[in-house]
Amino acid sequence: MKKAKIGDKIRYKEVIEGIVDQVNENSVIVTITRNYSDREFHNNVTVVNHKNYIILD
Template structure:
């Protein structure tokens, strides 16, 4: 399992995507405003995702 780094774009939970803002021991904090349809989904700005529950789709941008 490859752990995401700050700036990576990850995908998790049924196609949600975000930019990693902080890497913790067991999880990452993700900025969800990266998605074009962010406002339509009515989500919080940030969320926490366990390392087991995402895939990296783009290296540091």
């Protein structure tokens, strides 16, 4: 599994896309750019485990 780097675009659970702001040991902190789900995120930021995202081109 390839870990994202700061600035990478990722997709989480096929409905949320964002840009990586910080990389931690087990997760990344992401600023959400597209949210196709019904969920709302405080300040459009969320934490995603490395196992749960794919890196977009």
